[in-house]
Amino acid sequence: MTGSPLNATAAAELVADDGNGAIVTFVGVVRDGNAGRRVLWLDYEAYAPLAVKAFARIAGEAAERWPSVRLAIQHRTGRVDIGEPSVVIAAAAPHRAEAFAASRFAIERIKQIAPIWKHEHFEGGEVWIEGATADPHDTAARDTAFERAWS
Amino acid sequence: MTGSPLNATAAAELVADDGNGAIVTFVGVVRDGNAGRRVLWLDYEAYAPLAVKAFARIAGEAAERWPSVRLAIQHRTGRVDIGEPSVVIAAAAPHRAEAFAASRFAIERIKQIAPIWKHEHFEGGEVWIEGATADPHDTAARDTAFERAWS
Amino acid sequence: MVVTIRLFARLREIAGASELRRELPEPATAGTAWAALAAEFPPLADYATAVSCAVNEEYARFGAALQDGDEVAFLPPVSGG
Amino acid sequence: MVVTIRLFARLREIAGASELRRELPEPATAGTAWAALAAEFPPLADYATAVSCAVNEEYARFGAALQDGDEVAFLPPVSGG
Numbered sequence: 001m002t003g004s005p006l007n008a009t010a011a012a013e014l015v016a017d018d019g020n021g022a023i024v025t026f027v028g029v030v031r032d033g034n035a036g037r038r039v040l041w042l043d044y045e046a047y048a049p050l051a052v053k054a055f056a057r058i059a060g061e062a063a064e065r066w067p068s069v070r071l072a073i074q075h076r077t078g079r080v081d082i083g084e085p086s087v088v089i090a091a092a093a094p095h096r097a098e099a100f101a102a103s104r105f106a107i108e109r110i111k112q113i114a115p116i117w118k119h120e121h122f123e124g125g126e127v128w129i130e131g132a133t134a135d136p137h138d139t140a141a142r143d144t145a146f147e148r149a150w151s
Numbered sequence: 152m153t154g155s156p157l158n159a160t161a162a163a164e165l166v167a168d169d170g171n172g173a174i175v176t177f178v179g180v181v182r183d184g185n186a187g188r189r190v191l192w193l194d195y196e197a198y199a200p201l202a203v204k205a206f207a208r209i210a211g212e213a214a215e216r217w218p219s220v221r222l223a224i225q226h227r228t229g230r231v232d233i234g235e236p237s238v239v240i241a242a243a244a245p246h247r248a249e250a251f252a253a254s255r256f257a258i259e260r261i262k263q264i265a266p267i268w269k270h271e272h273f274e275g276g277e278v279w280i281e282g283a284t285a286d287p288h289d290t291a292a293r294d295t296a297f298e299r300a301w302s
Numbered sequence: 303m304v305v306t307i308r309l310f311a312r313l314r315e316i317a318g319a320s321e322l323r324r325e326l327p328e329p330a331t332a333g334t335a336w337a338a339l340a341a342e343f344p345p346l347a348d349y350a351t352a353v354s355c356a357v358n359e360e361y362a363r364f365g366a367a368l369q370d371g372d373e374v375a376f377l378p379p380v381s382g383g
Numbered sequence: 384m385v386v387t388i389r390l391f392a393r394l395r396e397i398a399g400a401s402e403l404r405r406e407l408p409e410p411a412t413a414g415t416a417w418a419a420l421a422a423e424f425p426p427l428a429d430y431a432t433a434v435s436c437a438v439n440e441e442y443a444r445f446g447a448a449l450q451d452g453d454e455v456a457f458l459p460p461v462s463g464g
Contacts, residue, residue, distance in 0.1 A: 021182040031172040049359045116382030117311035128312045130379035134354040136361050179464050200440045267463030268392035279393045281460035285435040
């Protein structure tokens with residue numbers, strides 16, 4: 001969790017390893033539009049210590065399913081302008097299937113359980129985006145994330 | 152196609168766009184082992200003009216399936232040492248599902264139809280790696296790539 | 303007992319504070335802390351079925367017992383990523 | 384007619400050249416060019432069912448007709464990525 005610009009290259013370097021043949025990096029970027037609104041920027045609020053623990057939980061869940069995967073997660077707080085990254089996930093594995101799956105799993109799971117909130121500033125107003133009720137023990141939600149990642 | 156080190160950041164910047172919320176970058180890296188052999192380095196040979204056309208075909212196939220996706224593909228020729236990238240694919244889209252799918256599709260398809268060959272130098276010898284018989288008109292192979300990318 | 307209550311995003315705006323200290327009758331749970339808060343700030347009731355909670359920086363159930371000095375956080379639906 | 388033949392990877396090693404110019408009796412196809420080459424370099428026969436071909440830098444069928452001056456390439460199974 002950081003208030004500074006994210007660095008996808010640094011995340012990828014963290015997980016690189018001579019035995020890993022695949023690195024998949026997911027970068028979530030602030031878009032200029034959402035639900036028909038012209039977005040100006042986003043402000044991210046977070047419960048940072050719990051967010052870091054949520055990321056560790058997500059990495060643990062991924063490691064249980066794909067033991068060879070190494071995962072790095074970065075997430076912004078504060079104002080993030082259009083075109084800037086709000087989240088970076090790097091997943092490395094010996095083979096590509098696991099790297100793709102772990103990266104996708106992580107972003108699905110972040111949206112489910114990371115205590116982070118988008119405050120959208122759009123042309124004409126602002127709104128808190130509210131997605132999922134966070135419950136890390138909801139195994140159905142976790143399984144949905146696994147299914148989206150690997151099917 | 153290039154004999155110089157690949158740059159994942161540059162590939163991601165090529166596809167970035169203010170309307171795109173997701174950028175998925177796949178980096179294929181030379182591993183230190185393969186099929187029980189201790190790999191020292193790989194030499195990539197390519198039929199470069201046809202490889203570039205194959206990448207354009209792959210981008211076209213991806214665009215037909217996911218019209219909002221922008222794709223960039225870089226591939227090395229020549230000697231690539233352990234831990235160095237041999238291929239970089241950046242896929243950007245408004246939403247993450249398409250970006251993940253297009254990136255995965257592209258690497259599956261490269262392995263099917265790009266006229267590129269790995270010459271593996273391992274401890275004790277060297278060997279040409281031979282994978283798929285390239286046939287861009289084989290729709291069953293293409294559909295397998297689509298299925299791996301999106302199911 | 304006295305607990306620290308942390309609020310985020312829209313909940314923070316409704317209460318007008320990101321952190322509150324409140325005295326609760328014993329025995330107290332995260333759920334009784336939420337009920338006291340919702341009585342104090344009625345618009346919080348909209349979140350009754352959607353709110354999550356954490357005690358001392360770990361996700362917890364609303365039935366989790368609180369101790370004097372605990373930090374209990376209430377979280378509206380999340381939207382990271 | 385005279386065509387340029389391009390060979391890659393193991394095929395190149397078997398023939399000892401990445402590029403050859405060969406005269407072919409007309410009418411010629413990519414398939415007849417391959418047959419002539421396999422007669423000249425018998426180990427190429429191992430690739431009879433696995434080889435692909437391209438004519439003038441486009442993938443082609445073995446039945447594709449060749450013209451004088453064409454470039455025909457023979458490709459062993461690929462292994463990019």
